[in-house]
Amino acid sequence: MLESLSHPWPWYVAGPLIGLFVPALLVIGNKPLGLSGSLRALCAAAAPGNVEFFKYDWKRSAAWNVAFAVGIFLGGVIAATILGVTSPAISAHARDAIAGLGMGKQVTGLAPASVFSWHALLTLRGATCILLGGFLVGFGASYAGGCTSGHGITGLASLQLASLIALIAIFAGGLFATFVLMPLIF
Amino acid sequence: MTTAFRSRPQQISAVDSRRVNAPQVRPRSLIPYVVMGTLFGIILVKSEVVSWYRIQEMFRFESFHMYGVLGSAFFTAFISLQVLKRLKVNSRTGEPIALPPKVLGRGYRYWIGGAIFGIGWALSGACPGPLFALVGSGITVYLMTAIAALLGTWTYGYFRPRLPH
Numbered sequence: 001m002l003e004s005l006s007h008p009w010p011w012y013v014a015g016p017l018i019g020l021f022v023p024a025l026l027v028i029g030n031k032p033l034g035l036s037g038s039l040r041a042l043c044a045a046a047a048p049g050n051v052e053f054f055k056y057d058w059k060r061s062a063a064w065n066v067a068f069a070v071g072i073f074l075g076g077v078i079a080a081t082i083l084g085v086t087s088p089a090i091s092a093h094a095r096d097a098i099a100g101l102g103m104g105k106q107v108t109g110l111a112p113a114s115v116f117s118w119h120a121l122l123t124l125r126g127a128t129c130i131l132l133g134g135f136l137v138g139f140g141a142s143y144a145g146g147c148t149s150g151h152g153i154t155g156l157a158s159l160q161l162a163s164l165i166a167l168i169a170i171f172a173g174g175l176f177a178t179f180v181l182m183p184l185i186f
Numbered sequence: 187m188t189t190a191f192r193s194r195p196q197q198i199s200a201v202d203s204r205r206v207n208a209p210q211v212r213p214r215s216l217i218p219y220v221v222m223g224t225l226f227g228i229i230l231v232k233s234e235v236v237s238w239y240r241i242q243e244m245f246r247f248e249s250f251h252m253y254g255v256l257g258s259a260f261f262t263a264f265i266s267l268q269v270l271k272r273l274k275v276n277s278r279t280g281e282p283i284a285l286p287p288k289v290l291g292r293g294y295r296y297w298i299g300g301a302i303f304g305i306g307w308a309l310s311g312a313c314p315g316p317l318f319a320l321v322g323s324g325i326t327v328y329l330m331t332a333i334a335a336l337l338g339t340w341t342y343g344y345f346r347p348r349l350p351h
Contacts, residue, residue: 005232008233008234009229009232010233010254011250011251011253011258012258014229014232014233014259015233015256015257015261015262016258016259016262017229018226018229018230018255018259018262019258019259019260019261019262019263019264019266020263020266021222022262022263022266023266023267023269023270024222026270026277026283027275027277027278027283028218028222028278029218029219029277030277030279030281031219032285033263035313035314036314036339038314039336040339040343042336042339043336043339043340043343046336047340049340049344051340052343052346053342053344053346054340054343059211060211063211063216064211067217067219067220068222068223068226069223069318070220070318071219071220071223071224071225071226071227072223072224072226072227072230072315072316072318072319073223073318073319073321074224074227075223075224075225075226075227075228075229075230075231075319075322076227076230076231076236076318076319076320076321076322076323076324077323078227078228079227079231079319079322079323080231080322080324083228085231085323085324086232086234088234088237088239088240088243090239090240090248090249091248091249093246093248094239094242094243094249097242097248098239098242107239109325110231110236110237110320110323110325111237111238111239111311111320111325112238115238116327116328118326128309129238129309129310130310130331130334131330131331132306132309132334133306133308133309133310133311133312134310134312134331134332134334135306135338135341136302136303136305136306136310137303137306137310137312137313137314137317137331137338138306138314138334138335138336138337138338138339138340138341138342139299139302139303139342140299140300140301140302140303140338141299141303141313141314141335142338142339142342142343143295143298143303143349144295144298144300144302144303145295145296145299146288147303147313147314147315148256148313148315149313149314151288151296151300152260153256153259153260154285155288156260157260157267158267160287160288162289162293162296165296165297166288166296166299166300167300168300169296169297169298169299169300169301169303169304170300170303170304170307171245171304172300172301172304173300173302173305173308174241174245174304174305174308175245175304177304177306177308177309178242178245178246181305181309182308
C-alpha cells in the first residue's frame with residue numbers, strides 16, 4: 001500500500017478527498033474550510049500594532065485555523081519523509097515554456113531550485129517569486145477575504161457570487177503574471 | 187475564512203453572542219484540527235497541487251490535473267453541503283451548520299484582492315495552505331514566502347480603512 005501511496009495521487013482521488021474537508025470541518029466544529037484566516041490570526045498574535053483588522057479575539061475564532069495550518073506543515077513533513085515527494089510529470093509544452101524563462105528543462109522536486117532556494121533569494125527572479133509573490137499572496141488573500149480553498153472550494157460550493165468573482169479575478173491575475181510579468185522580469 | 191468586510195462586525199458579534207458562555211478555547215480542543223490539517227497537507231503534497239510547476243501548467247492551460255483537483259473538490263463539497271442541508275445535520279458543537287456568507291457589497295475587494303492574490307499565486311506557486319506544506323516538505327526557503335505573506339496580510343490590515351471594498 002505504501003508503494004501505491006508513494007506515487008503522485010491522481011486528481012480524481014485528491015480532489016474529492018479535498019472536497020470532503022468542507023463537510024468534515026463543518027461537522028467537527030462548524031468551521032469553513034479556508035486558510036487566509038490563519039494569516040490574519042498569526043498577525044494578530046505576533047504584531048497586532050494599533051491596527052483595527054487585528055483587534056479581534058483570534059484565540060476564540062481563529063485558533064482552529066492556526067492549528068489546521070500547523071497540521072498542514074506536519075502533513076508536508078510526513079509526505080516528504082514517509083511517502084516521498086514526487087517531481088510533477090508536466091506536459092512537454094509547459095516544460096518548454098518554463099525552460100524558455102531560463103529555469104532549466106529538468107523538472108526536479110515541487111519547485112525549480114534555480115529560483116526557490118536560499119542562494120537564489122536575493123536574485124531578481126528569486127526575490128520576485130519568493131518575496132514579492134508571498135507578499136501579494138498574503139495581501140490579496142486578506143483583501144479578497146479568501147484564497148483558493150476559501151473562495152474556490154468553500155465559497156463556490158455554497159454558491160456565493162462573491163467567490164465566483166474572486167475566482168475569476170484570481171485566474172486573471174495568474175494569467176497576467178504568467179504571460180506578461182514573468183517574461184518581462186525573467 | 188473571514189466574512190466580508192461590511193458584515194464582519196455583525197458576524198463576529200453573532201458568533202460571540204452564541205458562544206458567550208462557552209469556556210476559553212482549550213488547547214486539547216484544537217487536536218482534531220491538527221489531525222485534519224495533517225491529512226490535508228499530505229493530500230496537497232501527494233497530488234502536487236503545491237507545485238510551482240503544476241500551477242504554471244494550469245495557467246498555461248497545458249494540463250487537466252489542477253482543474254480536475256479543484257473541480258472535483260468543488261463538486262464533492264457542493265454535493266456534501268446539499269446533503270448536510272437536507273438532513274439538517276448539526277455541528278458537533280450543537281449549532282446548526284452554517285457557512286458565514288461572503289457579502290458582495292460593491293465587489294471591489296473580490297476583483298482587486300483576487301487579482302493581486304492570483305499574481306502572487308502564479309509567482310510563488312503557493313497559496314496560504316500549500317505554503318505551510320511546502321515548508322514542511324523541505325523547501326525551507328518557502329519560510330521566507332510565508333513571512334512575506336504575513337507581511338502582506340499586515341500591510342492589508344494597515345491600509346484596510348483606505349482601500350475600496
